[in-house]
Amino acid sequence: MTKLLTWVLFSCLTIGCGGWSVGKARTVIELSGDGVQLTDQVGATLYRDRLDRIEAQLERNELSREEYDEAVRPFQRATAAVVSARESLRIAEAAVDTWEIRGDDRPWREAAPCLFAAIAYLKDLWEEVGLPSPGPLLDAIDIFTRRSSGQCRSQVVEEAAP
Amino acid sequence: MKHVWGEILKEAVPALVDLIGRAIDGDAEAARRLEEILSPESLMKIQDLRATELRKKHFGDNDDGA
Numbered sequence: 001m002t003k004l005l006t007w008v009l010f011s012c013l014t015i016g017c018g019g020w021s022v023g024k025a026r027t028v029i030e031l032s033g034d035g036v037q038l039t040d041q042v043g044a045t046l047y048r049d050r051l052d053r054i055e056a057q058l059e060r061n062e063l064s065r066e067e068y069d070e071a072v073r074p075f076q077r078a079t080a081a082v083v084s085a086r087e088s089l090r091i092a093e094a095a096v097d098t099w100e101i102r103g104d105d106r107p108w109r110e111a112a113p114c115l116f117a118a119i120a121y122l123k124d125l126w127e128e129v130g131l132p133s134p135g136p137l138l139d140a141i142d143i144f145t146r147r148s149s150g151q152c153r154s155q156v157v158e159e160a161a162p
Numbered sequence: 163m164k165h166v167w168g169e170i171l172k173e174a175v176p177a178l179v180d181l182i183g184r185a186i187d188g189d190a191e192a193a194r195r196l197e198e199i200l201s202p203e204s205l206m207k208i209q210d211l212r213a214t215e216l217r218k219k220h221f222g223d224n225d226d227g228a
Binding site for chain 2: 048
């Protein structure tokens with residue numbers, strides 16, 4: 001057991017714990033993309049149903065401006081999170097292309113934490129309103145959490161967060 | 163080729179504008195159709211636009227970005 005732990009520690013120090021490859025990066029981008037798309041589809045249906053009810057209440061003068069804002073706010077935040085995740089996906093995809101073509105993984109190392117932050121935030125929002133996150137999104141998060149990732153330094157994710 | 167595209171767009175653009183207008187006004191079928199057309203982009207964003215229009219219509223102002 002001690003030998004095994006020593007070997008794992010040695011491997012982590014020399015080649016990095018659960019490092020990335022172009023293939024792994026593409027897999028996580030694909031999973032994230034599927035997850036974000038499913039989230040968007042389900043979210044749009046829920047948002048539409050909620051707005052139908054809200055509109056009926058507004059027609060009957062049953063909602064104040066504050067009540068309206070409160071009812072819509074979770075969906076506005078979720079929409080911003082979806083848009084932000086899509087933007088992060090585009091950046092991550094371009095970063096992996098650069099990695100593959102030029103052999104330079106720095107853009108990916110910068111983009112990966114932001115994509116992770118964006119989809120993790122989306123998942124948190126989903127759980128906040130009591131909805132199960134789509135499987136591909138959870139799979140992508142699982143891959144990210146098992147690999148090293150730094151801090152996201154992009155404003156795209158920060159702007160979506162409250 | 164340009165001429166063909168021009169003819170297509172001449173018909174398509176007003177139809178799309180009409181569809182957007184009806185979706186914003188709450189026409190469920192128009193919203194569904196629009197979602198299909200715009201599926202590569204965020205579907206939630208379309209509903210967000212409708213929410214902004216609702217706020218404007220009933221409270222006379224824009225969303226404050228909350």
